Amino acid sequence: MDATNNTYHRATIDDVASRAGVSIKTVSRVVNNEPNVRPATREAVLQAIKDLKYRPNASARRLAGNRSFLFALVYDDPSAYINATANYITNVQGGALKKAREAGYDLLIHPCDYHDPGVVDEIRVLVEHSRIDGLLLTPPLAEVKPIVRMLRDTETPVIRVSPGKVRGYDAVGTNDREVSAEMTRYLASLGHERIAFIRGHPHHRALAGREQGYLDGMSQSGLRVQKSLVQQGDNSFESGVEVAKRLLRMKNLPTAVFAGNDDMAAGVLQVAGGLGIKVPEQLSVAGFDNVPISRQVWPTLTTIHQPTFELAEKATELLFQLIRGEKLTGRTQIDSSLVIRDSTAPPRE
Amino acid sequence: MDATNNTYHRATIDDVASRAGVSIKTVSRVVNNEPNVRPATREAVLQAIKDLKYRPNASARRLAGNRSFLFALVYDDPSAYINATANYITNVQGGALKKAREAGYDLLIHPCDYHDPGVVDEIRVLVEHSRIDGLLLTPPLAEVKPIVRMLRDTETPVIRVSPGKVRGYDAVGTNDREVSAEMTRYLASLGHERIAFIRGHPHHRALAGREQGYLDGMSQSGLRVQKSLVQQGDNSFESGVEVAKRLLRMKNLPTAVFAGNDDMAAGVLQVAGGLGIKVPEQLSVAGFDNVPISRQVWPTLTTIHQPTFELAEKATELLFQLIRGEKLTGRTQIDSSLVIRDSTAPPRE
DNA sequence: CGGCAGCCTGACAGCGTTGTCAAGAAACAC
DNA sequence: GTGTTTCTTGACAACGCTGTCAGGCTGCCG
Numbered sequence: 001m002d003a004t005n006n007t008y009h010r011a012t013i014d015d016v017a018s019r020a021g022v023s024i025k026t027v028s029r030v031v032n033n034e035p036n037v038r039p040a041t042r043e044a045v046l047q048a049i050k051d052l053k054y055r056p057n058a059s060a061r062r063l064a065g066n067r068s069f070l071f072a073l074v075y076d077d078p079s080a081y082i083n084a085t086a087n088y089i090t091n092v093q094g095g096a097l098k099k100a101r102e103a104g105y106d107l108l109i110h111p112c113d114y115h116d117p118g119v120v121d122e123i124r125v126l127v128e129h130s131r132i133d134g135l136l137l138t139p140p141l142a143e144v145k146p147i148v149r150m151l152r153d154t155e156t157p158v159i160r161v162s163p164g165k166v167r168g169y170d171a172v173g174t175n176d177r178e179v180s181a182e183m184t185r186y187l188a189s190l191g192h193e194r195i196a197f198i199r200g201h202p203h204h205r206a207l208a209g210r211e212q213g214y215l216d217g218m219s220q221s222g223l224r225v226q227k228s229l230v231q232q233g234d235n236s237f238e239s240g241v242e243v244a245k246r247l248l249r250m251k252n253l254p255t256a257v258f259a260g261n262d263d264m265a266a267g268v269l270q271v272a273g274g275l276g277i278k279v280p281e282q283l284s285v286a287g288f289d290n291v292p293i294s295r296q297v298w299p300t301l302t303t304i305h306q307p308t309f310e311l312a313e314k315a316t317e318l319l320f321q322l323i324r325g326e327k328l329t330g331r332t333q334i335d336s337s338l339v340i341r342d343s344t345a346p347p348r349e
Numbered sequence: 350m351d352a353t354n355n356t357y358h359r360a361t362i363d364d365v366a367s368r369a370g371v372s373i374k375t376v377s378r379v380v381n382n383e384p385n386v387r388p389a390t391r392e393a394v395l396q397a398i399k400d401l402k403y404r405p406n407a408s409a410r411r412l413a414g415n416r417s418f419l420f421a422l423v424y425d426d427p428s429a430y431i432n433a434t435a436n437y438i439t440n441v442q443g444g445a446l447k448k449a450r451e452a453g454y455d456l457l458i459h460p461c462d463y464h465d466p467g468v469v470d471e472i473r474v475l476v477e478h479s480r481i482d483g484l485l486l487t488p489p490l491a492e493v494k495p496i497v498r499m500l501r502d503t504e505t506p507v508i509r510v511s512p513g514k515v516r517g518y519d520a521v522g523t524n525d526r527e528v529s530a531e532m533t534r535y536l537a538s539l540g541h542e543r544i545a546f547i548r549g550h551p552h553h554r555a556l557a558g559r560e561q562g563y564l565d566g567m568s569q570s571g572l573r574v575q576k577s578l579v580q581q582g583d584n585s586f587e588s589g590v591e592v593a594k595r596l597l598r599m600k601n602l603p604t605a606v607f608a609g610n611d612d613m614a615a616g617v618l619q620v621a622g623g624l625g626i627k628v629p630e631q632l633s634v635a636g637f638d639n640v641p642i643s644r645q646v647w648p649t650l651t652t653i654h655q656p657t658f659e660l661a662e663k664a665t666e667l668l669f670q671l672i673r674g675e676k677l678t679g680r681t682q683i684d685s686s687l688v689i690r691d692s693t694a695p696p697r698e
Numbered sequence: 699c700g701g702c703a704g705c706c707t708g709a710c711a712g713c714g715t716t717g718t719c720a721a722g723a724a725a726c727a728c
Numbered sequence: 729g730t731g732t733t734t735c736t737t738g739a740c741a742a743c744g745c746t747g748t749c750a751g752g753c754t755g756c757c758g
Contacts, residue, residue, distance in 0.1 A: 012714055023738045028716060036736055058455065059411035060714035063743045067716095068408075068480040070455050071668060073445050074472060075438050075487040077460030087436055089424050094460060096422050106407060106419045109458060111426030111443060123423060131417040138424040237645045266645045273647035293642050296586045296615045298622035319420060361744060372708040377746060385706055409744035412713045416746095705754075710747105717742080724735070 010128070011052035020048035031056055055129055087291060088308055089138070092161065095312025096136060103320055108132065112141070114203075120146045127156050134323045136161060136315055140203040142171070157322040159315045163206045170322065172315045172332045176209035176288075177216065179304050179336045183258060183286055184217025186338060190346045192256040192284060196229040198243050198268070200260035204235060207260045210288060214258060229254055233264045240267020248275055248283075255283065255347040262287035262294045262303055269297050269343070280345035290339055299342035306336050359477065360401035369397035380405055404478055436640060437657055438487070441510065444661025445485060452669055457481065461490070463552075469495045476505050483672045485510060485664055489552040491520070506671040508664045512555045519671065521664045521681045525558035525637075526565065528653050528685045532607060532635055533566025535687060539695045541605040541633060545578040547592050547617070549609035553584060556609045559637060563607060578603055582613045589616020597624055597632075604632065604696040611636035611643045611652055618646055618692070629694035639688055648691035655685050 013031075017024040022041060029037050030045040037045075048054070062068050077094060093109060100107045110126055112119050119141075126132065134157035141147060142162035148169060151158050160166065163173030187195050197214045200207025211230075218225050231247060233239035240259060244267055247254060259265035265287030272279050279285055279299055287294055287303040294301035311334045321328055362380075366373040371390060378386050379394040386394075397403070411417045426443060442458060449456045459475055461468050468490075475481065483506035490496060491511035497518060500507050509515065512522035536544050546563045549556025560579075567574050580596060582588035589608060593616055596603060608614035614636030621628050628634055628648055636643055636652040643650035660683045670677055 014714080024715080025717095025738055025740095026736085029737090032716085036734095038736065041736080056453075057412070057714050058453075059408040059417075060743090061716075062408035062480065063406070063412055063745085064714075064716040065743085067672075068482050069453060070457055070479065070481055071449070071672070072457040072459050072475060072479070072481050072484040073442060073487070074459045074461065074475070074484055074490055075441070076463040076490050077438075087439070089426075090436070090438060090460075092424070093422060093458065097458070097460065100420070104405070104407075104418060106457070108419055108421040108455065109442065109446070110421050110423045111446065112423065114425040126421060126423070130419065130421070131411065132419055132421050133417050135421040135423055138422070141423055141425050237641070263645065270645065270647040270649075292586070293645055296612065296619065296642055297646055298619040300619075323416075323420075363744080373745080374708055374710095374747095375706085378707090381746085385704095387706065390706085406744050409713090410746075412715085412743090413745040414713085414747080700758090702757085703755090705752105707750105707752080709750085711749105712747085713743105713745090715743090718740090720737105720739090722735105722737080724733105726733075727731085728729100 010057075011054040013054070013056070015052055016045065016048045016054045019052060020045045058130075088289070088306075091308035092136075092138060092312040095309040096316045099313050099316035099320070105133075105320075114141050114144055119144070120150050123147055124150055124154065127151070127154055132156065134158065134319045136312070136319060138162070139206055140201065142166075143203055143205050157319060159319045159322065161311060161315045163209050170318060170328045172311055172318060172334060174206070174306060174311065174334050174336045176206050176336070177213040179338070180210040180213025180258075180288070181217035181220060182213075183288075183304060183338060184214050185221050186340075187256045187258060187284060187286065187344065188217070188221035188223055190256075190284065190344065192347055193223055194226070194229065194252070194254040194256070195223065196231065196247050196254035196257045198231055198233045198240065198257065198259040198264050200264070201234040207235065210260050233260065235261055235263060237263040237267045237270075240264030241271055242267075244268040244271035248272065248277060253283075256286070256344070257283065258286045260288060262289045262291045262301060265301055265303070265343075266293055266297050269299075269301070280343050281348050284344040284347070286344055294339075294341070302341045302344040303339050304336050305339050307334055310334055359406075360403040362403070362405070364401055365394065365397045365403045368401060369394045407479075437638070437655075440657035441485075441487060441661040444658040445665045448662050448665035448669070454482075454669075463490050463493055468493070469499050472496055473499055473503065476500070476503055481505065483507065483668045485661070485668060487511070488555055489550070491515075492552055492554050506668060508668045508671065510660060510664045512558050519667060519677045521660055521667060521683060523555070523655060523660065523683050523685050525555050525685070526562040528687070529559040529562025529607075529637070530566035530569060531562075532637075532653060532687060533563050534570050535689075536605045536607060536633060536635065536693065537566070537570035537572055539605075539633065539693065541696055542572055543575070543578065543601070543603040543605070544572070545580065545596050545603035545606045547580055547582045547589065547606065547608040547613050549613070550583040556584065559609050582609065584610055584612060586612040586616045586619075589613030590620055591616075593617040593620035597621065597626060602632075605635070605693070606632065607635045609637060611638045611640045611650060614650055614652070614692075615642055615646050618648075618650070629692050630697050633693040633696070635693055643688075643690070651690045651693040652688050653685050654688050656683055659683055 013024045013027050016027045027045050030042050097107050138161045142160040148166050160171035162171050163176050199211050231243045233243050257268050265285050268285050277283050287301045290303045290305040294303045362373045362376050365376045379391050446456050485508050487510045491509040497515050509520035511520050512525050548560050580592045582592050606617050614634050617634050626632050636650050639652045639654040643652045
């Protein structure tokens with residue numbers, strides 16, 4: 001229990017009332033924009049609210065009033081009946097939500113922009129204000145040092161859904177490195193020797209593991225890695241396009257491209273299409289993630305399936321253990337597996 | 350305020366206590382799995398809980414205890430900095446969440462399976478148990494009669510994010526019909542005469558409007574609709590594949606296909622690729638929605654952009670009006686627009 | 699059989715807010 | 729100036745639960 005017990009004291013309506021020299025009811029009136037408050041009084045209360053950074057406690061409001069300050073977004077989730085149709089975050093939400101409901105918990109979703117330097121404060125406010133029992137952090141946020149450090153200071157239970165290790169933090173991850181090696185060996189076993197790799201965004205640790213796996217797989221297959229065949233992308237489709245343009249105009253073309261994720265692989269497919277390079281006859285392409293797009297491009301993409309929903313379920317279970325104050329068994333791993341489709345074949349010769 | 354005031358009375362801990370003949374504290378112990386309760390007592394309490402369908406009030410627990418029964422899922426939302434990267438529901442969440450935060454509200458997300466007959470009760474429990482001020486309903490749930498009827502009975506403020514009209518219900522929608530007509534006229538203006546249309550799932554009213562728009566556009570362009578060129582899909586990529594296989598094996602091929610959504614259009618692209626039919630030289634393909642996949646296939650897809658995020662923002666604003674008891678100005682419309690890319694061109698002859 | 703420790707149980711005081719109601723102050727009517 | 733309405737304000741009781749603490753009951757030991 002005491003893990004959530006940080007020293008931060010949040011101002012209550014009483015604090016505001018005594019500072020403004022009025023009763024709590026008057027503060028309540030101001031906060032709720034009710035009529036019949038003298039402008040001068042209102043002003044004083046607003047100033048006190050500002051000074052104390054007061055924000056009303058949602059639970060108390062819900063309990064006392066007949067408003068809940070809560071509304072629902074109800075939507076059909078096709079992943080319930082169509083296999084792997086949703087994207088990463090929808091799956092993670094689904095897994096977390098399922099476990100949360102089982103445990104009588106509610107889930108607060110909090111999308112944010114990890115480029116924004118204000119994101120640390122944003123999350124601090126979330127933790128301190130919403131009285132959260134714990135949180136789940138996904139990549140790339142799970143690798144942003146200042147965020148992780150701030151959460152350590154506030155002693156918030158955190159599970160990082162990420163393969164990157166941070167001292168003192170628990171995480172669930174996938175066997176990205178091992179399965180990437182497997183994919184690389186698979187390509188080599190088809191007869192490919194000039195196998196290119198497209199790196200992901202350096203902030204995404206998962207993708208670093210994928211690169212390591214590529215290197216492992218190459219050496220396990222007795223192949224030499226050519227520096228020019230390992231190129232930097234940033235996870236986006238567009239970066240896949242950029243890299244592919246460079247790769248597919250080299251004198252000595254690669255016969256296979258293994259991209260750090262499906263989006264970049266789709267970019268390669270698009271460039272190949274534009275240049276009239278036939279996939280898989282002239283070029284094999286493999287991705288990673290098994291997102292819906294991998295089945296919807298032509299040819300369909302050989303990739304690696306990430307059990308994202310299960311990953312989130314596991315992460316949520318661990319978070320509950322942490323909240324209950326139980327010891328965790330260290331890092332937990334969920335295994336991914338190859339999905340062979342039409343974009344890979346033996347090289348033509 | 351009284352719109353949320355339905356007659357349903359939720360059992361409290363006091364009800365359970367008096368039914369089980371114990372004090373509320375003992376009920377609390379049982380609910381929280383605390384030790385030192387005699388098995389017989391525990392049993393009796395559990396029975397009372399079951400009988401009364403008691404579920405603890407989350408707000409009260411949060412207020413009284415030091416647990417919040419709440420955890421956050423914090424994730425990076427690329428739609429904050431990458432244009433149109435997320436899918437429909439992620440965008441809707443983003444728009445709703447933005448407005449919710451501004452108004453001091455929390456958002457409960459509730460994915461469900463609209464095929465499930467239990468979904469009506471599921472949503473009823475949500476409304477009654479979570480003391481929700483209102484809700485946002487997205488397609489296809491927004492068109493499920495029993496759900497809409499149940500919500501009317503419980504007098505819950507509802508905004509339907511859907512073009513389909515239901516008497517007595519407010520909705521925001523898009524100009525699906527008009528913009529579909531525009532797309533059809535665009536294809537006709539390129540010189541196409543045999544323009545096929547792939548219908549969406551009949552439960553999705555938006556897609557019905559799209560079909561109407563197609564019919565409008567054909568007649569506005571002075572073209573006759575051939576029944577065999579209008580085929581039924583179900584919104585999925587796979588159904589696009591199925592329909593395309595039928596369409597592209599006809600003796601008298603269409604020169605253009607307008608699909609009710611991008612997923613189905615991507616299916617057409619895949620089949621065309623497999624059959625060696627060149628897009629757009631031999632076949633023009635157009636979709637609807639401007640989902641990420643439309644930019645990531647080859648050739649890139651001509652489609653219609655849906656401002657989903659803004660749609661959700663608007664819907665949320667309307668919901669707040671409804672919650673405050675204000676009159677709504679009727680149906681609100683957000684306009685979509687054509688996005689011309691590489692998959693459409695004049696027919697070759 | 700007395701004493702003591704441990705197990706059960708319940709009374710009661712919060713938690714931070716809003717709703718109700720009453721009272722005092724101000725404004726207005728005559 | 730008096731009576732009446734309208735504003736403005738605050739005291740206080742909920743809301744439904746958990747934490748604290750005290751007390752009764754049980755069983756065990758000497």
